[in-house]
Amino acid sequence: MDITSQTTYDLIGGERSLQQLVEAFYPKVYSDPLLSPLFNGDMNEIMRKQKMFLTQLLGGPPLYSREFGPPAMRARHMPFEITPVRAQAWLRCMREALDEVEMDGTIRELFFARLSQIAGIMVNASDKNERED
Numbered sequence: 232m233d234i235t236s237q238t239t240y241d242l243i244g245g246e247r248s249l250q251q252l253v254e255a256f257y258p259k260v261y262s263d264p265l266l267s268p269l270f271n272g273d274m275n276e277i278m279r280k281q282k283m284f285l286t287q288l289l290g291g292p293p294l295y296s297r298e299f300g301p302p303a304m305r306a307r308h309m310p311f312e313i314t315p316v317r318a319q320a321w322l323r324c325m326r327e328a329l330d331e332v333e334m335d336g337t338i339r340e341l342f343f344a345r346l347s348q349i350a351g352i353m354v355n356a357s358d359k360n361e362r363e364d
């Protein structure tokens with residue numbers, strides 16, 4: 232395939248890579264003291280949803296929207312109190328997961344920058360006394 236017609240989804244290694252990433256990421260989220268109070272649902276289901284969302288975010292098939300409609304991620308996150316410190320915690324878990332699956336180079340930089348931008352948009356509450364050391 233011509234490099235110019237490859238999506239970011241292809242470049243990161245497609246379905247297999249995203250599966251590895253969500254499997255590395257969510258156990259960290261569920262055991263993070265700042266994030267775990269928000270995550271009470273089935274881990275396999277959130278992994279499945281995140282994999283579908285990231286697939287379409289990166290230019291792969293629109294799996295998430297086919298099943299759930301418009302992503303509207305900020306609205307879907309409104310029931311949860313997402314402070315700047317929690318957004319940083321989410322991104323730290325993601326950085327560790329990216330290390331674990333050994334995604335590096337330019338593609339990692341671009342992907343992480345995109346996730347950081349979305350995480351910033353998810354913030355819907357201010358920090359009170361929580362501090363991340």
Ligand code: HEM
Nearest residue numbers: 269270271272280281284307311313317318321349350353
């Ligand atoms: C900024 C920090 C974030 C926090 C604290 C957070 C927290 C959460 C929580 C608590 C849920 C619900 C889990 C459940 O149903 O059990 C959720 C769902 C989800 N999050 Fe986040 N999230 C954050 C950022 C992001 C980002 C950056 C993305 C995408 C790149 C994302 C994508 C999703 C998706 C796809 C779902 C599933 C939505 C659905 O129910 O259909 N989240 N998130």
